[in-house]
Amino acid sequence: AQTVTQSQPEMSVQEAETVTLSCTYDTSESDYYLFWYKQPPSRQMILVIRQEAYKQQNATENRFSVNFQKAAKSFSLKISDSQLGDAAMYFCAYRRYGNKLVFGAGTILRVKS
Amino acid sequence: GAVVSQHPSWVICKSGTSVKIECRSLDFQATTMFWYRQFPKQSLMLMATSNEGSKATYEQGVEKDKFLINHASLTLSTLTVTSAHPEDSSFYICSAGDSYSGNTIYFGEGSWLTVV
Numbered sequence: 001a002q003t004v005t006q007s008q009p010e011m012s013v014q015e016a017e018t019v020t021l022s023c024t025y026d027t028s029e030s031d032y033y034l035f036w037y038k039q040p041p042s043r044q045m046i047l048v049i050r051q052e053a054y055k056q057q058n059a060t061e062n063r064f065s066v067n068f069q070k071a072a073k074s075f076s077l078k079i080s081d082s083q084l085g086d087a088a089m090y091f092c093a094y095r096r097y098g099n100k101l102v103f104g105a106g107t108i109l110r111v112k113s
Numbered sequence: 114g115a116v117v118s119q120h121p122s123w124v125i126c127k128s129g130t131s132v133k134i135e136c137r138s139l140d141f142q143a144t145t146m147f148w149y150r151q152f153p154k155q156s157l158m159l160m161a162t163s164n165e166g167s168k169a170t171y172e173q174g175v176e177k178d179k180f181l182i183n184h185a186s187l188t189l190s191t192l193t194v195t196s197a198h199p200e201d202s203s204f205y206i207c208s209a210g211d212s213y214s215g216n217t218i219y220f221g222e223g224s225w226l227t228v229v
Contacts, residue, residue, distance in 0.1 A: 033217075043206075045220035101147070108154075
């Protein structure tokens, strides 16, 4: 079975600085999708960024980028120029085509002003 | 991105009664929807996969007779908590995706259930 591991229960970053959230996963499949979701205090799950496993190029969405290392099964999220609104719980997730999402335990990100 | 709407956002019910939560995909057809439960400061726990026109697939340990899931159309799935008890109080979230979204799953706003 696929598993997703987020080894950082909590992280802190100073406003305007950069932070990296770690995620590793375990799968025997070669074709799959990886996601980072943000969950603010409102509890709404917001898609931050997604990566297709067949793509070598790392996905980027404005201040958010990933470092996808397929061989190492690593999928970290980098947040640049951190803002107060970035404070939230972040979940890394894995999905095979048509199947359910498998979530990591989450990382609480605190942003200090 | 695609929009998933969940209703109600908050519901309080008496112990022993049933409560229904709706999940709608507003701008796409969802053949599959997923229902999650989340405890404070924890990850999302998948309860069941809802398939349009067929029976839901429940995860191990989830009581199918207590958490009734119906997926009658391509845009609507419902979760009914039957004979609710205080321990059923939780945050419930639904999600759905379509082929056009490239396998991205979108989430509803979630529903807070309090059983008194």
